[in-house]
Structure formats: C-alpha cells, structure tokens
C-alpha cells in the first residue's frame with residue numbers, strides 16, 4: 001500500500017492517475033474526498049489534515065511507501081505556512097518511522113534554504129532536513145516552479161490580463177526559474193518510485209529553459225491570446241496592498257503577499273533538466289506545453 005498526500009493538487013492528480021492506471025494500491029490522505037473526483041472510487045481514503053498530525057497514524061497503517069506532496073503556500077485557518085510545510089512533514093516522518101514504512105518520498109522545492117527570505121522556502125528547508133535525517137529510506141524531489149494549463153497561477157495572470165490594460169509584476173520580475181510541467185514532475189516521481197533508481201536521495205526537477213518571471217508572464221499571456229505590457233510595481237507597495245486585501249478578503253483573497261514574494265526568489269538548478277532526464281523524463285519547454 002502506498003500513502004499519497006496532496007492527491008488533489010496539481011502534481012498529486014497527475015501522479016495518482018499514473019499510480020491507479022498501473023494498478024498500484026493507493027490510500028490518499030485528504031481533507032475532502034470529493035476533491036478526488038472520479039479517482040475516489042479507485043483508492044482507499046484516510047481523512048486527515050496537515051494541521052492534525054494525529055491523523056497521520058491511522059493513514060500509515062500497512063503502508064510501505066509514503067509519497068508526501070501536500071503543502072501550502074498560504075496560511076490556513078488551522079495552521080501556518082510553517083506548521084503545514086515544516087512541522088507537518090517532520091511529524092509525518094516520525095509517524096512513518098513508527099509505522100515501519102520502507103520508503104518516504106517528499107516534494108521539497110528548489111531554493112529551499114533555512115535563511116531564505118520567504119516563509120515557505122524556509123519551512124520547506126526544515127522539512128527537507130527532517131526527511132534527510134530520517135532512518136527510513138527516503139527520496140527528495142526538489143522542483144522549480146511548476147505549472148499546468150488552467151492552474152491557479154496561470155489563471156490569475158490570465159484574469160488580470162482580461163481586466164487590466166497592463167499586468168502588474170511584483171518588484172523587477174527578474175528572479176529566475178526553470179519552469180517544469182506538472183505532468184513531467186509526476187512522471188519523474190513515478191519513475192523514481194517504479195525503478196530501483198541509482199541510489200540517489202535527491203533529485204532537482206527543472207525544465208529545459210531558464211526564464212525570468214517577466215519572460216514566464218509574457219509566455220502565459222501570449223498563450224492566453226492576451227499579450228499585455230508588464231508594469232513593475234515596487235515590492236513595498238505590493239506587500240502593503242496585498243496585506244490590506246488579505247485583511248478584508250481573508251481566505252478569499254486572490255493572492256497573498258507570501259505567494260507574491262515567492263515570485264521574487266530564483267528557483268533554479270545548476271544541473272538544469274539533467275536529474276529529470278536521469279529518471280527517463282525529458283521535460284518540455286513551457287511555450288511548447290502552452291501551445292505558443
């Protein structure tokens with residue numbers, strides 16, 4: 001039995017489809033099973049929440065492999081970014097050790113270091129440290145920015161282009177990414193699970209091109225048929241505006257400052273797409289995936 005967290009997310013959905021097609025017995029730790037869609041009849045369900053570590057224990061019963069994808073880039077009513085990414089992963093590793101799990105697979109992020117300016121990447125660094133220190137055999141995947149047509153990040157950019165004559169960019173938009181399609185990330189994780197692997201414990205998953213945030217936004221807007229000029233908005237102004245929006249709209253806010261700040265921090269690997277290729281996956285360029 002394989003326990004999958006984050007099965008309703010961008011990569012989780014793509015990975016779950018691959019696992020169930022391959023006939024792998026899967027249990028999903030979810031907050032709301034309805035979000036699994038048609039896959040919910042093909043899997044076991046464990047109700048749980050990253051903010052409720054005791055829920056991990058039941059979910060781990062009889063499990064040999066844990067694939068922990070669930071994470072959050074904004075605070076939730078039950079847990080902060082630090083609790084949901086850092087502490088929850090640490091507690092999940094502990095639960096896996098106690099349950100006798102044989103392999104723990106974790107999705108971190110490129111650029112996750114304990115002194116990063118963003119709360120999310122600092123929390124991921126803590127989580128990664130807990131996984132790497134574990135006695136359970138483990139594999140860490142650290143992706144750059146990933147995306148899929150229709151995902152919330154692309155949709156937000158497209159919506160801004162629908163209503164604004166120019167699309168705002170937080171700061172100078174010069175942070176660098178190697179965007180990778182969520183399907184390619186899922187394929188790489190599936191390959192890492194299926195094969196004996198090369199014994200490595202950490203794979204950096206990056207797309208074939210290094211692009212600035214501005215270049216990414218231009219590709220997305222062109223693909224949506226709405227090319228617009230981009231306007232740089234000074235970071236302190238973005239931070240203040242988004243914090244005001246969060247105060248009034250709370251969880252309904254279209255973007256938080258923590259999310260916007262992530263688009264000012266580079267997420268690149270010096271090896272480019274080599275690690276994905278070592279797993280048999282050749283990541284496609286963003287423009288090609290979006291049909292530009």
Ligand SMILES: NC(=O)c1ccc[n+]([C@@H]2O[C@H](COP(=O)([O-])OP(=O)(O)OC[C@H]3O[C@@H](n4cnc5c(N)ncnc54)[C@H](OP(=O)(O)O)[C@@H]3O)[C@@H](O)[C@H]2O)c1
Pocket residue numbers: 005006007008009010011012029030031032035048049050051068069070071072076084107108109110142143144145146147
């Ligand atoms: N997106 C990127 O560019 C990127 C880059 C590097 C690393 N990552 C990391 O890769 C992993 C997967 O990201 P993603 O973009 O595929 O995810 P996503 O689409 O943002 O979805 C997040 C997943 O985590 C689950 N989740 C969130 N809060 C939860 C909670 N309190 N309890 C239980 N489950 C919870 C969500 O479940 P619900 O359906 O209940 O909301 C969903 O399945 C995450 O750890 C993310 O931090 C992402």
